[in-house]
Amino acid sequence: MSGGMGGDSAYADSVLFVLGRALVEARSGRAREVEPDHLLVxxxxxxxxxxxxxxxxxxxxxxxxESIEADAQRVMESFARAGISPRRLRRSLREALVVEGGPGAGERPLSRATRRALRRATELAGPEKAGAVHLLQAVLDELTPVGRHVLKTYGISNASAAFFPEVPDTPHLDLYGRDLSALARAGKLPRLIGRGTELRTLARILIRQRKANAVLVGHAGTGKTGIVEGLAQRLVSPGAPAELAGARIVELSMSALLAGAQYRGEFEARMQAVLAEARDAPDVILFIDELHTVLRAGGRGASDAANVLKPALARGELRCIGATTPGEYRRDIEDDPALQRRFEVVWVDEPDRDEAVAILNGVAASFAAHHGVRIEPEAVEAAVDLAIRHLPDQRLPDKAIDALDQACAAARIRTLSPDAEPEPAQPIGRDEVAAVVAERARLPLHQVARAEADRLLAMEEHLRRRVVGQDEAVRAVAEAVRTGRSGLGDARRPVGVLLFAGPTGTGKTELAKALAEFLFADERRLVRIDLSEYKERHAVSRLLGAPPGYVGHDREGQLSGPLRDHPHSVVLFDEVEKAHPEVLDVLLQICDEGRLTDARGRRVPFSEAVVILTSNLGTGVAARPTGGFGFAGPPPVAVASPAGTGAPADGGGPRADGPGHEDPAHRPVLDALRRHLRPELLGRIARIVVFSPLSGADLEPVLDKILERVHTRLAARAVTLTLTPAARALLLRHGSDRRAGARFLEQSVDRLLVQPLARALLSGDIPDGALVRADAAGQALTFVTEQP
Structure with missing residues (x-):
């Protein structure tokens, strides 16, 4: 058999193995010679x-x-391209090659066709040794009529074209594009989970005779590029549809086409060359991510990429898939009807929770292998649930995938110290994912972790440390927040919508600050909008940003900007009764839908915010004089809409809810709210909290807080201040005012204590480091200085 081989050194080990198997097949089939058909077996x-x-x-x-197995892998790829099973082909050829009455045992010479195939294999290999793939390519051209007939039964009339389809010479596509089909064959693309409906729709569009072009439209992070990569994987697999089998998907990069194009016409020449190669290779499908960029590539007018691309799309000379977001599709593509009508839209919606969990389960194994960690089942569901809850401005599945990936990375790199020892495979559970989500949402970890429930149950105790004398108001706020945080509230609306009504200086703003500090561990998460500055109609542009064409369009709105940066915030609208009616229209949308749209068309979420409105309406009648310091009355009553639904009560006005009835002391306030505020706004407020004036007992802890701030400022000069009971009584007596509340007490402390202290410090009467005792003398305070 070796007589026709021209020396074994010209052939790889895989060819020698194939020749040995071919001789066995020829003997078992009683053939007189070893034919190319036996080599194929x-x-x-x-x-x-x-x-x-x-x-x-x-x-x-x-x-x-190892050499034979490597060649075998390449042979299997050739069979996969032909869409034929090697096992079934071997059986069919064996049955067809049996010769009745042929010779038995003994050597079998190589036929003339087999020798030609072996010589041809060495020619195809060039200076290298001829391998099994070279031999397969040569054998297919030398098959006997029996072998060709067997292949025809599998639908293969041109064996060489089926096993080795001609790869067109596409230097420009290779230079400016990324071959997704080649990456799919090499197993370098992530596996696509789900999206069967979108894949079928995309395939149906691509096999149309005319305008076989599709555009995937979906928000960022919904998986548009993943769908195209999944299609590339399906088309290189053995079960690909016959109409699309062997199609080559190439992702075209507009930035690569533009890079280095210095002179007019250079970009157009590149674009035309790419399109010419795509026309000459009918199996090529172009994929243009961020399709809207073609409108801006290459300038404007006849030279832009869209006008170069449109004729080829209209004539059906090539197939194209685009991807873009809904806003950019409407703004850039719908405005160009000639481009729009050449694409069929495939909407890519955000997957629901169950679909997102399935997608994450599909990628969890690759994350675990890449990071060397162990991902617990609860981590997958936690990544989806926490991302939905705390990252509302991003989309599934991307935000959940990123959270899980980052949690795995954080478990592997806990320190940048070079002396850190590598830790064994770490388990990734809910707590690790919660830490990542808390960091990305800029939230305290306890709010995302399981411990939040315990903190919410003790919420009143925390708020009362800062807000005194308003126990019912604190309780009403805590109940509203607990309802929203427990998941029983409407996920589309804010966590709570509250209206604080009552006299000035009773703690309305302080309660809002305390709530921000409790929920987000940062008092700066309070977004305060003073609606007394929004009395004019045009002032609404300050909230949402100036419309296009107006001065300041490039700047963020005073409300929309902070909420886009920190969706988890407490939003305080102060003195709501002073705002223009069109400003109140913005509040209607916030309270009802939990979102608004700014001047640039971007959505601003309020679903994780607590919205608080304040008003002083009716307080001139509601404050009741009493003995002592002139403040009294029962604690404030929380007044809510029926069943907390936000539905209007008593013809659109607020009323007392729960087992009690409307407090007569609060009726003037509620009546004033009904008269001045629109019923549709009152109907959207979940709770109306009426603050009562502070009593004398309530002013005592308020004075302590004010004096604590004075002590802090004196500590810079090492001055220690003490007040006698008479001095405290003087401050409380002069600081009691039914109209100004705690603010009047602050003014009295400033007038009677802080200003005299400042004069004494500047004059040298009180040196640094002194001990100062303040006492009452008539209607003023006196200071006795002692050296430590």
Whole structure:
């Protein structure tokens, strides 16, 4: 058999293995010569799943086995391209090649066609040794009529074209594009989970005779590029649809086409060259991510990429897939009807929770292998649930995938110290994912972790440390926040919508600050909008940003900007009764839908915010004089809409809810709210909290807080201040005012205590480091200085 081989050194080990198997096949079929058909059966043997065991039984050296297995892998890729099973082909050829009455045992010479195939294999290999793939390519051209007939039964009339389709010469596509089909064959693309409906729709569009072009429209992070990569994987798999089998998807990069194009016409020349190659290769499908960029590439007018691309799309000379977001599609593509009508829209919606969990389960194994960690089942669901709850401005599945990936990375890199020892495989559970989500949402970890429930149950105790004398108001706020945080509230609306009504200086703003500090561990998360500055109609532009064409359009709105930066905030609208009616229209949308749209068309979420409105309406009648310091009355009553639904009560006005009835002391306030505020606004407020004036007992802790701030300022000069009971009584007596509340007490402390202290410090009467005792003397305070 070796007489026609021209020396074994010209052939790789895989060819020698195939020749040995071909001789066995010729003997068992009683053939007189070894034909190319027998070589094809031997080549098919390389695709057996037990090839490693066969080679081991032959006592081959490890290097020889590795070489044969590597060639076998390339042979299997050729069979996959032809869409034919090597096992079935071997069986069919064996049955067809049996010769009745042929010779039995003994050597079998190589036929003339087989010798030609072997010589041709060496020519195809060039200076390298001829391998099994070269032999397969040569054998397909030398098959006998029997072998060609067997292949025809599998629908293959041109064997060489089926096993080795001509790859067109596409230097420009290779330079300016990314071959997704090649990456899919190499297993370098992530696996697509779900999206069967979108894939079927996309495939139906691509096999149309005319305008076989699709555009995937969906928000950022919904998986548009992943769908195209999934399509590339389906088309290179054995079960691909016949109409699209062998199609080559190439992602075209507009930035690469533009890079280095210095002179007019250079970009257009590149674009035309790419389109010419795509026309000459009918199996090429172009994929343009961020399709709207073609409108801006290459300038404007006849030279832009869109006008170069449109004729080829209209004539059906190429197939194209685009991807863009809904806003950019409407703004850039719908405005160009000639471009729009050449694309069929495929909407890519955000997956629901169950679909997102399935997608994450599909990628969890690759994350675990990449990071060397162990991902617990609860981590996958936590990534989806926490991302939905705390990252409302991003989209599934991307935000959940990023959270899980980042949690795995954080478990592996806990320190940048070079002395850190690598830790064994870390388990990734809910707590690790919660830490990542809290960092991305800029929230305290306790709000995302399981411990939040315990903090919410003790919420009143925390708020009362800062707000005194308003126990019912504190309780009403805590109940509203607990309802929203427990998941029983409407997920589309703010966590709570509250209206604080009552005299000035009773703690309305302080309660809002305390709530921000409790929820987000940062008092700066309070976004305060003083509506007394929004009395004019045009002032609404300050909230949402100036419309296009007006001065300041490039600046963020005073409300929309902070909420886009920190969706988890407490939003305080102060003195709501002073705002223009069109400003109140913005509040209607916030309270009802939990979102608004700024001047640039961007959505601003309020679903994780607590919205508080304040008003002083009716307080001139509601404050009741009493003995002592002139403040009294029962604690404030929380007044809510029926069943907390926000529905209007008593014809659109607020009323007392729950087991009690409307407090007569609060009726003037509620009546004033009904008269001045629109019923549709009152109907959207979940709770109306009426603050009562502070009593004398309530002013005592308020005075302590004011004096604490004075002590802090004096500490810079090492001055220690003490007040006698008479001095405290003087401050409380002069600081009691039914109209100004705690603010009047602050003014009295400033007038009677702080200003005299400042004069004494400047004059040198009180040196640094002194001990100062303040006492009452008539209607003023006196200071006695002692050295420590």
């Amino acid at each position: 031997g080549i098919g043997t390389l695709c057996r799943p037990d090839l490693a065991a066969i080679l081991a039984r032959g006592q081959q050296e490890p290097a020889v086995r």
